[in-house]
Amino acid sequence: MAKGGSSSGSFSVLGADVTITGNISATTELHIDGTVEGDIDCASLVQGDGSQITGEVTAETARLAGRVDGSIHARELVILRSATINGDVHYEALTVEQGAAVQGRFAPRDAAPPKASAPSNTASSSTTGSATSSSTTADLGISPFSSDNDSDTDRASASASNTSNYY
Structure with a gap:
């Protein structure tokens, strides 16, 4: 050793x-x-x-x-x-x-250890321990492929809420 x-x-x-x-x-x-x-x-x-x-x-x-x-x-x-x-x-x-x-x-890896009260940070960072695939795609303004009727509504609300992230 x-x-x-x-x-x-x-x-x-x-x-x-x-x-x-x-x-x-x-x-x-x-x-x-x-x-x-x-x-x-x-x-x-x-x-x-x-x-x-x-x-x-x-x-x-x-x-x-x-x-x-x-x-x-x-x-x-x-x-x-x-x-x-x-x-x-x-x-x-x-x-x-x-x-x-x-x-x-x-x-x-997270730059800092995950905190128990970190759910509010999920939108600003996709690397938190609590982030999942569906929240990551929503954070990026990308709607997962879906055959239900709500996909157009999800896509519109996701891109409206995240438009400022692309500029």
Whole structure:
């Protein structure tokens, strides 16, 4: 388990022949080519294509190319085409290459923790924990496809209430 100092150029590498059972915490970049069975919390994670992580990943930046079985929390996340993710993905900035396999939900991370009294903020931000697909489309002034007679009324009221958001 690597704990880096304040040196900005340091990083830790787990080779392809290394298996770690337990949680890993690092303050600098962590490069994993081996197997980790436990949670990872680091500043920056680079995962090689042959590696496997079974546990939750928390990082400021992550570049994943191997297999992850667990949820991922990253400010900037890149999922390469060789990656296989089985778990929910929470991000602020996301890049997914064509061919990557993800079994889970994508959800933008909130800049601040969600508050219990946040329903009034739902219209101003579509990334709150309480936002759903239908409220997100209403916030954007887009009416979901519907065969009922109320769709014209919903579309008119949604665009009338959100006209100022487009200018």
